[in-house]
Amino acid sequence: GQQLNQSPQSMFIQEGEDVSMNCTSSSIFNTWLWYKQDPGEGPVLLIALYKAGELTSNGRLTAQFGITRKDSFLNISASIPSDVGIYFCAGPPILQGAQKLVFGQGTRLTINP
Amino acid sequence: NAGVTQTPKFQVLKTGQSMTLQCAQDMNHNSMYWYRQDPGMGLRLIYYSASEGTTDKGEVPNGYNVSRLNKREFSLRLESAAPSQTSVYFCASRVEASYEQYFGPGTRLTVT
Numbered sequence: 001g002q003q004l005n006q007s008p009q010s011m012f013i014q015e016g017e018d019v020s021m022n023c024t025s026s027s028i029f030n031t032w033l034w035y036k037q038d039p040g041e042g043p044v045l046l047i048a049l050y051k052a053g054e055l056t057s058n059g060r061l062t063a064q065f066g067i068t069r070k071d072s073f074l075n076i077s078a079s080i081p082s083d084v085g086i087y088f089c090a091g092p093p094i095l096q097g098a099q100k101l102v103f104g105q106g107t108r109l110t111i112n113p
Numbered sequence: 114n115a116g117v118t119q120t121p122k123f124q125v126l127k128t129g130q131s132m133t134l135q136c137a138q139d140m141n142h143n144s145m146y147w148y149r150q151d152p153g154m155g156l157r158l159i160y161y162s163a164s165e166g167t168t169d170k171g172e173v174p175n176g177y178n179v180s181r182l183n184k185r186e187f188s189l190r191l192e193s194a195a196p197s198q199t200s201v202y203f204c205a206s207r208v209e210a211s212y213e214q215y216f217g218p219g220t221r222l223t224v225t
Contacts, residue, residue: 004155033214042117088155088156090156092212099144099161100161103155103157
């Protein structure tokens, strides 16, 4: 089935550092969603992107919808301990319809205090 | 608003036993979903329901059945559990006219 590739798979950073991660697909998406999952919890929606080139912020988080419509990026500025978790990208492949999302494998973020 | 709720939170089954995972949402959403999450695999869709009275298979439906009991509730049943069904199961519902899905806290299932 459709795959989304997230990079990197894991990150180990110092508190206060900025973080960048990305998500790529072999097919076009018309929406990109970014979720965060805390340990033992369900994914929580952080940011939704609806238009190619769109740049959207949510506090220290900024996400971009790639111009090619095959990728998306998430940046976290000045990381803090509560940013620890797994970040997933997701979207509905354009040929698959609105009912289903495909998810990336996740980027696991670990922060050293 | 509780959002999406799931019960139980944890469950241990022996091979061959059956059980039903319960999910309810109070956001008046039409569409609901069941996913499983395994290490390194992301979230994979088991079944979904576009509206009350309809269900459709997702990517990994084998070994599962679902029931959309009413608009609020969508249950997932394992008729004869297998060790390969050890996973974390998430229920989600979708905002109307949007792709955004909201998730429950998950059920952690171990099959021995």
